[in-house]
Amino acid sequence: MxxxxxxxxxxxxxxxxxxxxxxxxxxxxxxxxxxxxxxxxxxxxxxxxxxxxxxxxxxxxxxxxxxxxxxxxxxxxxLPTVQLFTVLDSGYLSNLKAAYDRPPFMFARGTLIAGDEMAIAVVGSRRTTPDVIDAAASVSAELASAGIAVISGLALGVDSAAHEGALQGGGRTIAVLGHGIDQVQPASNINLANRVLERGALVSQFRPFSPPTSSTFPLRNAVISGSAKASLIMDATERSGTRSEAEASLRQGRPVLLWAPALGNQRWAQEFARQGNVSMVNSGEEVISAMTGGSDGAQLQFT
Incomplete structure (x- = not known):
């Protein structure tokens, strides 16, 4: 301890x-x-x-x-098992340590392992369609089965589906909180948080006992993207927190994948996809190929 x-x-x-x-x-x-x-x-x-x-x-x-x-x-x-890692510690998430906007410390519950370096952020809206929820769970299960850790924000909607899918796939998942490590919000996700702790970790960049605010979630989003090799955006509106996560990922030099079945017809997403390091994907197989390198070796460029 x-x-x-x-x-x-x-x-x-x-x-x-x-x-x-x-x-x-x-x-x-x-x-x-x-x-x-x-x-x-x-x-x-x-x-x-x-x-x-x-x-x-x-x-x-x-x-x-x-x-x-x-x-x-x-x-x-x-919380007897809670830990505090600073940027000087080996236990601090390695991808996040490489990000320019890394926070000075992270509180963590559960386990963080070296293998969490191969991780992808799977994020999206709290209120979305059943098709997107099902897709987020299914893709996350595929990723977890392939040994890729799934990182998300423990919110309702896509985030919860991503964590659930990773657990169903038998892999690891990490939840990044927008408040102190001593809380789980929304309270309805306490059971999910406990299951995440069994196969991963809860982490927070905020001082303990800090409540969520309108500014903590954008800060949290940058930690989600910074902790991953790439971000998969399942759905988002033009002015949403999910899009801010995608923009944070690009600022950190990390690739962004847009889920084409939900975003392919949205003008903002089409324009966003014209940027370098942004791609549309249609299946879990394409996401895994991008993360690991497919038969053509077309792996994403990670920084």
Missing amino acids: MEFTSSHAFLLAASEVLPGDARDLSLLLREYSSLENFSNSSALPSGRMGALAKYIKSSVEHHRVIFWTRRLRELRER
């Missing part, structure tokens, strides 16, 4: 006073040899990172470290 330390508490307190994006804290952490060195050392990196380190170390108030020490203790009592 992982023991939370004062350095973990300092990190959470540091995230509260961060003047910019969370990725700035990720970059700063990588200037240090360890989390303990970051929290305890008076040495400062050079340049902008040094200025940021000086600001954080002078801004974190001791009572906030005490606060997070207590809250982490409460989290451990509630």
Whole structure:
């Protein structure tokens, strides 16, 4: 069982006073040899990172470290197996660690393994057609059976179908949460979350006990795409959170696959598919071929 330390508490307190994006804290952490060195050392990196380190170390108030020490203790009592990984840790998701917008830390329940590097995000709308739900479950089962982990957001609709399909396919699945690791929302998915824990993990980039907000879900979407080699968009509207996940995937240099049976006739999707690194797919076989390389060797280019 992982023991939370004062350095973990300092990190959470540091995230509260961060003047910019969370990725700035990720970059700063990588200037240090360890989390303990970051929290305890008076040495400062050079340049902008040094200025940021000086600001954080002078801004974190001791009572906030005490606060997070207590809250982490409460989290451990509630969830004895929960873990915290920073960008310095080998347990941090490898695909996400390579993304430019990686969060500085991730809380996790369940298991994360090296094989999760071969993963695809399967995402779509909360409210969609039965055909899309069935397709998301079926494709995810095929992917899982082929040894490809399925990552999604544990929301209703396509996300739930993706997790269910992966479990039915006997493979691994990871749910990325838009709130603290101590919660499962919607509450109706608690049973599904427990089953995900048996064959994968729940992960969260947010401080524990944080509620969902209108801005946490776009941030969550970028972690979904960053944790995967590619994203499969089952359906989406022009101005939807799912499309924002697809755009995040492209910004991270990851391929995007659009499910043609649902999106092939939508103008925005047709225009989106004209971009480099975006393709329409019609079957689970095409998705697997794109991920693993088919007989023609036409594997997607991963970065």
